Amino acid sequence: MALPVTFVAGDVLEAAQLNSNFTYLEGAGGLTLIKTETIGTTVASVTVTDAFSATYENYKILVSGGASSASNENFSIKLGASTTGYNYQFIYGSYGASVSGAGASNAASFVYAGSQESTNGLIGNIELQNPFLAKYTGIQAQISRSGLGGTCTGLHAVATSYTSFVLTAGSGTLTGGTIYVYGYKKA
Numbered sequence: 375m376a377l378p379v380t381f382v383a384g385d386v387l388e389a390a391q392l393n394s395n396f397t398y399l400e401g402a403g404g405l406t407l408i409k410t411e412t413i414g415t416t417v418a419s420v421t422v423t424d425a426f427s428a429t430y431e432n433y434k435i436l437v438s439g440g441a442s443s444a445s446n447e448n449f450s451i452k453l454g455a456s457t458t459g460y461n462y463q464f465i466y467g468s469y470g471a472s473v474s475g476a477g478a479s480n481a482a483s484f485v486y487a488g489s490q491e492s493t494n495g496l497i498g499n500i501e502l503q504n505p506f507l508a509k510y511t512g513i514q515a516q517i518s519r520s521g522l523g524g525t526c527t528g529l530h531a532v533a534t535s536y537t538s539f540v541l542t543a544g545s546g547t548l549t550g551g552t553i554y555v556y557g558y559k560k561a
Contacts, residue, residue, distance in 0.1 A: 404559050405434060411553040413440050413496070419542040422553055426506040426537050430557030433505060437498030437541065440551020442490035446520050447544040449490055449498070451513075452483035453505055454539070459532040460484050466517065466524025483542065486526035489519035490543060496551045498541075508535045 408430075411422045426433065435451075452460070463477040464486040478485065488498025497519065503512040511530040517523060541553065 405556040406430075406559055407554065408433075408557050409553075409555040411555070413548050413551045413553065415549050416443070416547040417543075417549070418547055419540050420548065420553065421538060421540045422555060423538045425539055425555045426502075428506060431504055431507060431560070432558040433502045434556040434558070435498065435500040435502070435539075436554040436556070437488050437496050437500075438552060438554075440496045441493050441549050442496060442543065442546055443492075443549075444490050444543065444546030445492035445494075447490040447546065448486050448517060448519075449488045449496070449544055449548070450483040450485045450542045451487035451500060451515075452540050452542070453511060453530055453532075454534070454536040456530070456532055456534065456536070457482040460528065460530050462486065462513070462526050462528025464517075464524055464526045466522050468522050480531075483540075484513050484515065484526060484528055484530070485544070486517055486524070487513075487515045487541065489517050490546070490548070491519055494520075496548060498553075505536045505539070508533050511536070 409425055413420050458480060460481040460483055461479050462484050463475060465475050467473040487500055490496060500515045505511045510533060513528045515526040
């Protein structure tokens with residue numbers, strides 16, 4: 375009698391294994407869409423609730439589409455209602471030019487989370503580690519806008535559990551577009 379064998383996506387199966395009694399785990403590892411939030415009309419900020427839970431430790435947030443009343447601006451992100459403990463470094467450069475930096479210690483939010491490009495849309499690619507755990511939260515965010523690009527890395531040094539986040543326009547307002555929240559599966 376053959377013993378049950380478990381396989382995960384990407385495993386190579388031999389002919390003998392194909393004839394045995396086995397279980398295949400579809401989708402072990404990878405990203406799972408948790409929430410989709412549509413940005414309203416002429417809003418200064420968007421709160422996304424029920425974004426983080428005990429199911430995942432690491433998250434990817436994508437922002438796309440829509441428009442902004444301001445151009446060449448950044449939108450920020452904060453966890454829940456927390457307005458302290460945001461430490462970050464933003465390394466950026468004008469396209470084809472030298473690299474510069476900006477940053478803050480104990481700020482009210484991560485200021486460099488994404489780009490506002492007027493009628494050309496909102497662009498955000500944010501990674502968070504541990505936002506639901508009562509631990510410090512890490513961030514990596516990429517900025518791609520007219521005239522410059524860069525990366526923000528940082529640490530929210532407040533050991534609190536969060537289930538929501540807020541995106542806030544750097545100036546002006548946001549209209550339309552979609553916020554996608556994904557969780558990284560624990561494989």
